[in-house]
Amino acid sequence: MMVKQYLNDLVSLFFPQTCAGCDVPLAYGEQLICTACWFHLPYTYAHLDSENASARQFWGRVKLEAAASYLYFKEASRVQQIIYHFKYKSRPELGLILGERYGELLKESPPFNRADVIVPVPLHPAKLRKRGYNQSALFAEGLCRAMQIPVAALCLARVKATRSQTQVNRYARHENMLEAFEIRDPEIIGGKHVLLADDVLTTGATIEACASVLLDAGAAKVSAVTIAKAL
Numbered sequence: 001m002m003v004k005q006y007l008n009d010l011v012s013l014f015f016p017q018t019c020a021g022c023d024v025p026l027a028y029g030e031q032l033i034c035t036a037c038w039f040h041l042p043y044t045y046a047h048l049d050s051e052n053a054s055a056r057q058f059w060g061r062v063k064l065e066a067a068a069s070y071l072y073f074k075e076a077s078r079v080q081q082i083i084y085h086f087k088y089k090s091r092p093e094l095g096l097i098l099g100e101r102y103g104e105l106l107k108e109s110p111p112f113n114r115a116d117v118i119v120p121v122p123l124h125p126a127k128l129r130k131r132g133y134n135q136s137a138l139f140a141e142g143l144c145r146a147m148q149i150p151v152a153a154l155c156l157a158r159v160k161a162t163r164s165q166t167q168v169n170r171y172a173r174h175e176n177m178l179e180a181f182e183i184r185d186p187e188i189i190g191g192k193h194v195l196l197a198d199d200v201l202t203t204g205a206t207i208e209a210c211a212s213v214l215l216d217a218g219a220a221k222v223s224a225v226t227i228a229k230a231l
């Protein structure tokens with residue numbers, strides 16, 4: 001047995017790691033999420049249906065080639081716990097493993113598997129410093145490992161922090177969001193099918209703005225995937 005593995009086993013004997021979804025101690029060989037959670041997670045299977053709820057959310061707003069979310073997100077659920085650990089409890093590896101699992105499904109599923117490049121939704125630099133990692137970039141990296149499609153993590157940048165915008169009307173909100181993103185490297189996406197990756201789909205305003213900016217900058221097509229879709 002490798003010394004490192006031995007030490008890991010020894011550490012987990014005294015400080016058992018717990019599942020990010022249900023908080024039970026992980027069994028030998030389990031990592032981050034327990035087998036029961038993987039079994040019971042609310043999968044959408046949306047990648048198999050071009051008119052799924054995530055895709056429909058963008059109709060009439062921005063032209064997406066396809067859109068899908070891996071899981072349904074409900075309050076007080078395993079998915080909420082997993083996303084919480086991923087975003088706020090410094091467990092970046094969760095993004096990689098979720099991306100890899102979803103990528104295994106997407107790599108068999110057109111048009112997602114025909115994308116040329118994966119672009120994660122960027123974080124504002126101030127937020128990135130605070131959190132230490134961009135959760136969408138880790139999800140994108142996991143997708144990349146399974147799908148064998150490269151990630152262009154620095155192509156799209158967030159230049160303005162967007163605050164809660166409940167006070168402004170829909171049009172102003174839309175303009176605000178568009179100004180929040182900027183293309184840094186148009187050559188990477190020119191004429192390409194871009195697969196946008198984000199964590200949770202709620203209003204869709206972020207993906208709508210990113211897709212618009214990418215299409216304006218010369219991307220041929222944009223598809224979008226998220227880890228979860230809010231219900």
Ligand SMILES: [Zn+2]
Pocket residue numbers: 019020021022023024033034035036037038
């Ligand atoms: Zn669990």
